[in-house]
Amino acid sequence: xxxxxxxxxLFMVMVVWVVxxxxxxxxxxxxxxxxKNVHHYGPPGNSGNKHHNQPPVMVVNPSHGYPEYxxxxxxxxxxxxxxxxxxxxxxxxxxxxxxxxxxxQSGYIVGVGPIGARINSLPSGYRHLKVRGIPxxxxxxxxxxxxxxxxxxxxxxxxxxxEINELPRGFESMIFGNITYYHRDGTFYRFxxxxxxxxxxxxxxxxxxxxxxxxxxxxMIRGVQHHKYRGVHFLPIxxxxxxxxKVVKIH
Numbered sequence: 217x218x219x220x221x222x223x224x225x226l227f228m229v230m231v232v233w234v235v236x237x238x239x240x241x242x243x244x245x246x247x248x249x250x251x252k253n254v255h256h257y258g259p260p261g262n263s264g265n266k267h268h269n270q271p272p273v274m275v276v277n278p279s280h281g282y283p284e285y286x287x288x289x290x291x292x293x294x295x296x297x298x299x300x301x302x303x304x305x306x307x308x309x310x311x312x313x314x315x316x317x318x319x320x321q322s323g324y325i326v327g328v329g330p331i332g333a334r335i336n337s338l339p340s341g342y343r344h345l346k347v348r349g350i351p352x353x354x355x356x357x358x359x360x361x362x363x364x365x366x367x368x369x370x371x372x373x374x375x376x377x378x379e380i381n382e383l384p385r386g387f388e389s390m391i392f393g394n395i396t397y398y399h400r401d402g403t404f405y406r407f408x409x410x411x412x413x414x415x416x417x418x419x420x421x422x423x424x425x426x427x428x429x430x431x432x433x434x435x436m437i438r439g440v441q442h443h444k445y446r447g448v449h450f451l452p453i454x455x456x457x458x459x460x461x462k463v464v465k466i467h
Contacts, residue, residue, distance in 0.1 A: 287386030288357065288401050289430055293323040304330045314339030314355045318431065327430050328401045329358035329371035331446065338369055347375040357384035357400055373446055374403045379413040392423050402429035402445040419448055423463040424455070437466060 299312040309330055310317040316333070317324040342355040352375055353360040359378070360369040387400040398405040398414060405414040432445035443450040443461065450461035 288326055288328065288384060289386065290326045291320055291323045292317070292326065295324060300335075302330075302333050304333045309333060311335060314342075314358075316358065325430060328403075329360075330431070331371055331373060333371040334363070334366070334368040335360075336368055343380060345375075345378050345380065347378045350375070352378060354378070354380055357403070374416050376416055376418065378416045379408075379411075380405075380416075381413060383414060390423075392420055395420075397423070399425070402432070402448060419463045421463055421465050425450065425461045425463070426458075428461055442466075 295310055295317060296312045296315075299310045299317070302309040302311055302316075307330070308319060310324065311329075311333070316327055316329045318327045318330075319325075338353055338360065339355055342353050342360075345352050345354060351362065352372070353362070353369060359372050359374050361372045362368075363370050383398055383405065384400055387398050390397050390399060395406065397417070397420075398407065399419075404417050404419045406417050407414055428443050428450060429445045432443045432450070435442050435444045435449075437449070441452065442464070443452070449464050449466050451464045452459050453462050454460075
């Protein structure tokens, strides 16, 4: 082997080592950069009412218990086979396997169970909780109370201070007064990071929603139009040229 070939081989070996070194350095830099982007959960530092697509980092997939269920507010054209028609307070609804469907302008809207609706049995995977000694049952945003006189489960208002482990799909996380709230269809929650549960709370007065919960109704209070949903009143106001809805307390 002549000297020229030896030099060529040595040069190629050096090039390979340089390339390997550069790849290693870039990979190490990426790892360091990823490490910088890890955030730790803590109280939000800014106030006001802001909407976020994702919950705080420490809240790991709050909807993990319902990975394939449709979001509330979504429309379907055909009801599932085996659905059960319900007549509640003069209105028609439909139920199937833990999901309630409200008649919409086009098709049927997935929504929480209407207050007063009755079902004979709970869907598989329901949660049991007690609030001030009273037993409740929970499934995908709807709360039930067992009626032993009729052997049925009745949809009831979400019990204040009740605790659940996961939220239904389509929830929003919002900051108001330095506190993070979670909202879905008129029910508000706060996350207890120490116990990893969501606690049902009263919506704070002055809180702003961009859209009303599905199923809310118009009411007139002292000559002013409001909207009411499950005991919560919303006042339409204009903000930046857009109609939004402010939580108000009626005294």
